[in-house]
Amino acid sequence: MTDKTMKAIWNNNLDLEDTAVPAPGPDEVLVKVTAAGVNRADVMQREGNYPPPPGVTDIIGMELSGVITELGGDVARQGRWAPGDEVAAIISGGGYAEYAVVPVGQLMPIPAGMTLLEAAALPETAATVWSNLVMEAGLTAGQTVLIHGGGSGIGTHAIQVAKAIGATVIVTVGSEGKAQRARELGADRVINYREQDFAEELENSVDVVLDIIAAKYLPGNVRVLAPGGTLVIIGMMRGTHGDLDIGALINKRARVIGTNVRRRPLTGPGSKATITDEVVKNVWPLVEDGTVKPVISATLPLAEARAAHEMLDSADSVGKVLLRP
Template sequence: MRAIGLNGFGAPEVLVETTRPDPVPGAGEMLVRVSASGINRPDVLQRKGAYAPPPGASDLPGLEIAGTVEDGDATALAAAGFKIGDRVCALVAGGGYAELCVVPIPQALPVPAGLTDVEAASLPETFFTVWSNVFDRGRLQAGETLLVQGGSSGIGVTAIQLGKAFGARVIVTAGSDDKVAACCALGADVGINYKTQDFVAEVKAATDGKGADVVLDMVAGAYVAREVQCLADDGRIVIIAVQGGTKSEVNAGEVLRRRLTITGSTLRPRPVAFKGAIAASLRTHVWPLIEAGRIKPVINKVFPAAQAAAAHALMESSEHVGKIVLDWKA
């Protein structure tokens, strides 16, 4: 099979097209003929040598795919309602940058009706992440306010749409007025240009001084102390990336006095059963909204798979709004 591998660690140019033996599915797994692969920030970190695949995972980058079931554990496929030839999208722990990918069956979902494989490949990583962290860990409820740091990212555009679909008020930060406008066009109630505005003051003003109930934080570092300042009583900060650094200093007295929660998680190393439970929740609660057109994939650009280096360069530029996808059929 064709694949995109790493010729060392470093700049996007270390991503090179190569060939690998076709993978073979084992018990509880399916083999997917990949049509499209999503690009995500963890792929960039892996390319730089900063995010190794978990034990047992493919060394190839790629955490989300869409394509057609080609082979697999017949009993497990039938139990999950899949068969050979079905179109699926899936979250994987690695190996997504290839024409064939082995997928744990619980981590696969049917391609939502009406979507192309390219659109479907943009869904798993961000939807699994947002559902697990905003709704399961962050316990966002209808009527609450969600602050999304980095609203124009793939995670951000997903969080905006899911937050609104489930009755929350959504405030976002983004790095330009154009990105703020794009977020508001997707449904965000308030957009803040973090380069020209103080997000703490803006969140306070937008909530009549109450603050946000849940913060989805991809920055960490010095942002955490500022997020504590703009958090409502009983509020929750959920950290899912540390682009601003791993060290944060917070006022522990505020945490105690106002019953705040600061938590976080990474999804990639979690067990199949955990990811399978998220997939089941998405299939029940979110997939019908996608099929009804209430939630839509937001794709910034599609690259032929051979141009993975250019796709990574765009990801690192942060000039995109939404997802970047590799097309294996281009």
Template sequence: MRAYLYNGAGGPEVLDLTEVPDPVPGAGEVLIEVAGVGLNRADVMQRIGVYPPPKGVTNIPGLEVSGVVAAVGEGSDAWVQELKGKQVVALLAGGAYAEKVSVDARHVLPVPAGVDLVDAAGLIEVAATVHSNLRGEAKVAPRETVLVHGGTGGIGTFALQYLSALGATALTTVGNAEKAQLAEQLGAAHAINYREEDLVSRVKELTDGRGVDVIFDVVGAKYLQANLKSLAPDGRLVIIGLMGGRKAEADLGLMLAKRLRIIATTLRSRGADAKAEIVRGVGEEIWPLIENGQISIQTNKVFGFDEARAAQEYFDSGEHTGKVLLRL
């Protein structure tokens, strides 16, 4: 089959399309003929050499696909056998940039009703990330206020809609007026232009001086001080990305005084059982919200499989909102 590998570390030019052996599913696994691939920040971080795949995982990049189950591993249980021929999405630790993938059947969900098969490729990684962190880690409750950094990216556009469905109040950061308008359409109560407004003072203004209960952060070190100052008492800072660096100083006195918590998590390196539990939760709690229209699909642009370099160049530009996909 055809698949992409990174020929060294660098820009999108290091993506090489090559021939590799077809994966063979083991017991409890399914083989998926890929229809769509979702691009994620992790793909870029792996490409530049700072986020290698976990030990034992293929070097083929990509964390999520949609497609049709073509085969089932020998010795699989009956419920796994029943997946053959079904349209599904799958959460991966790697291997998505390929014509076929083999994956633990517990990390697979049916395509939500009414969703196009290729569009579905951009769902499972963001849904699992948002649900496992906002509900699983931060325990966001209705009527709490949550600040989402990067509200018009793949994670952000999903998180804003999910928070609205939960009955929470969402604030977000954006880079321009056009993105602010989109964020507010997706459920943000207010969009803060990080290029023009001071984050801490604007958050205090919007919350009557109290601060926010939860911050969902993909930036990391660059925003750490401002994030801690923007949290309300008993606030939780959930860090899932390091776009703004990995090292910064924290004011422990401020954290003690306000009883703050910093939670840092990744999804990719979790064990198979933990991922299975997350995927199960997504199927039970998130899929109904998609099927009833409370969360809409935010596909920004679809590239052909042969255009993976162009797709990553576009992703790197920061111009996109929502998800960028590859179509096979």
């Protein structure tokens, strides 16, 4: 049996190839993929700027939903999962495929009331948002959070989670369409970065900044932090080297954190398994009662992965783009 996979070629093309179906290791399961989420990190990997961790397949894709078809030996002995179970998962690579192997600690049940297709929009966004806003930055009710990229998959999910926590939510966007959708999702204030300087508008007033831009926004992000504030950088869309005002950081007693989910350990403190447990415990109930809803911009066939990547930069695309094998 062969597995059709979307493989990244470093000339920026995406080629659909047939390979052998991967075999799960002792602590893994094999999942028949229903849909895979498209993320900015996928684009970076395609361009050769974000290689997978050592030992991980070069097939792109860091989140999926699907049905378990095979259990590794240790997983079978544990008795928690069985063939036929519907699951969502974060993975370090391999999602753009008909079949993918998933470490057992990164499996999550499908939230009640969700279809398998809808669930594909949740794993990476939920893990990224909860681990960074809550587990890293400690966002609590009454605080103010600034979310850059409010129309992205991360942004649309973060707005809803932050509002559920009880925070005041400010977002930056680049189009009126994305601004309107951010307001509909609960954003208290929307700043069009093409028309306004967010740093000037928000100086010394933000408790937590969730940033996907990096270098270009670094001075402005530090400027908007309130005393004791936290800047969490989770992306590198606009460079990796920027000017940091150490004096301002010290005077504000502020923190700058750089983090991602992909390169965390599988188990142990701060691991992917810990994050998925926290997501199931804290985010899934919000999804099940309708407080947090997946925002899906488009669903495309796997063979149109390049078009899916291009949609991430579209002014008309709001939320997640999904691929179906």
